[in-house]
Amino acid sequence: MLISWRSALSLLLASSLFFFDEWISTPSCRFVPRADHDPRDAAADDRDGLKVMIASDLLLMGSDAGFVDTYFGDYYLSKFFKKSFQTLKPDMLVVLGDFSARGSELTRRKWVPVLRQFHRLIGSLITLPFHVILGDRDIGDCSELDSQLVDWISSHLPGLDSAGCGAFEMENITFLSLNSVALLCGNNALRFGVEEVIERESLDFQTEIEGARTEMTNDFSLGKEMSPNFAWRENSMESGSGPVLLLHFPLHPTGRSRNDGQHCHEKAYSNSLVDVNELWQRLAGSGPYESSHNIPPNATEYIFQALRPRIVFSGHSLDFCDYRHQDGTREVTVPAMSWHARDDPGFVIATFRPGKSVGISHCSLGRQSYAIIYIFMLVLLMLMILLVKFLTTFRTIMMAVALL
Known part of the structure; x- marks a missing residue:
């Protein structure tokens, strides 16, 4: 009888371990409607379209990872990616910075294990297109910015230039990622590099739009040259006609309203059963900037005027939130996908359809x-x-013994 009970108990143990492992690593997603409840967005969530998985704040430790990280945290983070890709089948992965926990403190030799850890975590998923931008934990604050290190890290990530910016297109949808850390700083080479990218992309979009208008209305001469005194204030693009903007820091909140206030977390640890915040701050350290930090007002206005973004995705805040800026631009802050940062990690699935419609799901x-x-x-x-x-x-x- 005892043998049968032990066998049943062992079977129960093994099966419960399997089912728990599957349950905890399987994402639970809910569609987030826009404030105006545009039915096109709900339809975009149900139909085929360009589906992008957007994560943030992985906080990888590299060679500094301890026992808990190596055999517990990394295992489940890898499972998170695997199950998310299996169940949701995205077409692309985007990581909005802070994929390292202490990157700004690392030498190039120490950076190599972090990059290897990232590739190991996503495993066979590396065959899909992915784009990773830089955060303050990766490259430091203004006093620590090293353009040579930024260039070196960027050269090991797909699609980034020497300033840590990138522009690419998938299924006729243009994505633009900016080194938002550099935008916090004063006059430096990296900031100038970011501004050059913004001006170039703004000019490209305006040229494309004006070219389309010329073909349709024939209002302009084919030989007309664009003014050499082009400035972002002269932008004639409509709001929302620009690229999908990818940032680490959120834009400045002036004039920004929450999407009816119902799609924002009040606190990352509000339902935590353990003090995860204190625990992981000891393990991963605090970042150069507080989680409430955002891009300055002048840089935010500059971005809006020059780019007219279709939608903005940002990280750093650790929470999910759906915002609407004063000009109607939608900004989605992506939650951290690491137990280093919060008890309940998550990510966002964005489904892009023609006609500027974007379906957002919080997972x-x-x-x-x-x-x-x-x-x-x-x-x-x-x-x-x-x-x-x-x-x-x-x-x-x-x-x-008794028988003896």
């Missing part, structure tokens, strides 16, 4: 507190099995 992953409780119960159950086995063996020995 949540298993809580770290649930994993800790489960592991505690698992260890307790294993100890009970060992105790039963020990008592059975002890009883057998005592019976044998």
Whole structure:
């Protein structure tokens, strides 16, 4: 009877471990409508379109990873990516900065394990297009910015130039990523490089739009040259006609309203069963900037006027939130996808359709507190099995001694 109970208990242990592992790593997604409840967005979420998985703040430790990170955190982060790609089938992956926990403190030699860790985490998924931008934890604050290090890191990530910016197109949708850390700083080479990218992309978009208008209306001469005194204030683009903008820091919140206030978390750790914030601050350290930090007002206005972004995705704040700026531009802040940053990690799925319609889904992953409780119960159950086995063996020995 004891043998059958031990077998049943072992089977229960193995099956519960399997089902928990699958449950905690499978994302749960909900569609987030716009404030105006445009039905086109809901339709975009249901139909085929360019589906992009957007994550932020992975906070990889590289060679500084301890036992917990290596055999617990990394395992589940890899499972998060694997299950998310299997169930949601995105066409592309975007990471909005801070993919390293202490990158700004690392030498190039120390950076290599971080890059290897990132490639190892996403495994076979690396065959899909992916784009990673730089955050303050990756390259530091204004006093620590090293243009040579930024250039070196950018050269090991697809699509980034020497200033840490990138522009690419998928299915006729243009994406533009900016080194938003440099935009916080004064006059430096990196900031000038970012401004050059903004001006170039603005000019390209205006040229494309004006070219289309010329073909349709024939209002302009084919030989007309654009004014050499082009400036962003002269931008004739309509709001929302520009690229999909990818940033690490959110834009300045002046004139910004929450999407009816119902799609924003109040606090990253509000439902946490453990003080994860304090725990992981000891492990990963604090970043150069607070999570409430954002791009300055003048740089924000400059971006809006020059680019007229279709939609903005930003990270750093650790929380999911859906905002609408004064000019109607939608900004989505992407939650951290790491237990280093919050108890309930997550990411965003953006589905892009023609006609500027974008469907947004907020996806949540298993809580770290649930994993800790489960592991505690698992260890307790294993100890009970060992105790039963020990008592059975002890009883057998005592019976044998009694027979002697």
